[in-house]
Amino acid sequence: MSNTYEFLKECGIFYVLTINGDYPAGRSFGVVMEVGEDLYISTNDFNQAHKQLRTNGHIQIIAKKPHSTEWIRITGTAEECSDKSLKQKMYDENPILQKHHPSAEAEHFLMFRVIVENIEIK
Secondary structure, eight states, rough: HHHHHHHHHHHEEEEEEETHHHHHEEEEEEEEETTTTTTEEEEESSSSSSHHHOOOOEEEEEEOOOSSSSSEEEEEEEEEEEOHHHHHHHHHHHHHHHHHHHSSTTEEEEEEEEEEEEEEOO
């Protein structure tokens, strides 16, 4: 999994596609964490992403390296993670979160574990 994680970190911004009724919905993300074989992404409860992930956890993550034609597509399932120690680790490893949330236990700070089913790198 580390190659996947490193690829996403190198890209900086990646796109998470969720299911919104009958159509896909995509939005940019920039925070990712790896623990063991799992990826974790974070969001908040001010947007539709968390509602879509809670309703239907099927997602794709797509990213392209800057100044390159290399890209990645990760297909999997997201499930909400409320583990306080993992949320703290995400918060500590991604300083951008500290600009949006006062702590890892902030009410609006949400995190999802991505259970990876397929990875394509081209």
